[in-house]
Amino acid sequence: MTDKRASVEDMVGELRPGMTVGFGGWGSRRKPMAVVRALVRAGISDLTVVSYGGPDVGLLCAAGLVRKVVFGFVTLDSIALDPHFRAARQQGRIEAMEVDEGMLYLGLLAAAQRLPFLPTRAGLGSDVMVVNPQLRTVRSPYDDGEELVAMPALELDAAFVHCNRADRHGNGQMLGPDPFFDDLFLGAAQRRFLTAEAVVEPGRLTESGPLQTVVVHRLLTDAVAEAPMGAHFTSCPPDYGRDEGFQRRYAQAAGDEARWEEFAGRFLGIDEEAYRAALSP
């Protein structure tokens, strides 16, 4: 069976400027931050980012790597608004496709099922249909004749998901309470990348949780990397909670070039091993 182990740098090395990239997680929860940091180091720019947005979006905006964000919200949870994303929007530095968060779900599902669109009521009557003139409606072919939103497939060039445990064949385990939409991000993408707190021997995932916690199966992954603290500073239960102190530093680094340079110099110019070392007191 194929050994899909790779490094985070190998994964990011497959990306090219201008690609459309999806990130798993939700807000400031279980975000593939080791990958986001590697993207910043590699300086891959002009990205279209699809996300239930958290600091993945904010950090890439702050680093100037984002052309467009596809989102329903961007939040840090314990801090309601991500100041880096706000600054990018308010300064007109990025384009946006803003949709209902259920529409985002259906767009990923359509892509994962190789459908052109999925119908939904969500969006009807709202300005989501005004600010995204590319969105169309479709009429039911049945007797009801209802006019519904045709949410287009959100096809991704690459998707990144972080999980608690994985094996080298690309099975991934979520031990926290919510798997979010991570399997759909992988399903919607051409290249599917999984990072994990730990990579264990095949067949041993059931030692850390019941089989149904293995939310990602190997049909959904092309490569897997071990990335301890790979979701830091977002939460990754039960391995660790959100690092609120670090998140505050991240947020406070917005809007001031000197503070951002200090933050980026200390935490973003270094590899993951050095990053983990920089976290310990």
Add this chain to the structure above:
Amino acid sequence: MSEVTRAEVCAVACAEAWRGDGEVLASPFGLVPSLGARLARLTFEPDLVLTDGEAALVANTPPLSAGADDMVREAPMPYRRVFDVVWSGRRHIMMMASQIDRFGNQNLSAIGDWRRPTTQLIGVRGSPGNTVNHTTSYWVPAHSRRVFAEKVDMVSGVGYDRAARFPAAARFHEVRVVVTNLAVLDFDTPDRAMRVRSVHPGVSVDEVRQATGFDLVVPEEVPHSRLPSAEELELMREVLDPEAAARGEVPG
């Protein structure tokens, strides 16, 4: 018992929003709506379904200050399953609003020109889908002309005039009430324009008018919002919110 606070009146008004709903998912945003939903469940709506704020439904009715260990979980409710509930209609959400207009259109997304906003807010979130799939109410802790606007900058939650343009949107659309620190408002008018249903004790209709950026429908007789019963006061003060955290949202 000491005097009833404005926060307690608001919590009862929020609880009343869920009256008659039966077994639906109650999704309150903000401390006062959270207190109200729990109060409704402990009194006249015992079948209301609540979450732990994370990814599960809870069997108990924990106090506002409850930590993870105080939650008795009855079923998982990860975000993907929340959408199943949203689209099934078995939900009544009480959201906040950065702006809301006379027909109940709400904005959570951005202030100013959407293409380059002067203030980027959290985003439309689930507002477009919520409002056309199940009952929606709103909680506005500081009633002002800034929030109650003639026109909202980015329609996130759909109001009555917008829903009327799409039969598929109007089919399950209901904006029930808007509860504020001053009053309870509804849309029980021929053209579905916002109306003053009641003013909280100590508030005049004129105060509500002054704090609203459009013309409200005002009936000849505007009652006062009801006061909490002795049982409700005891539940709020001794069980659900002994620290009076809800007063942080509505002083006075």
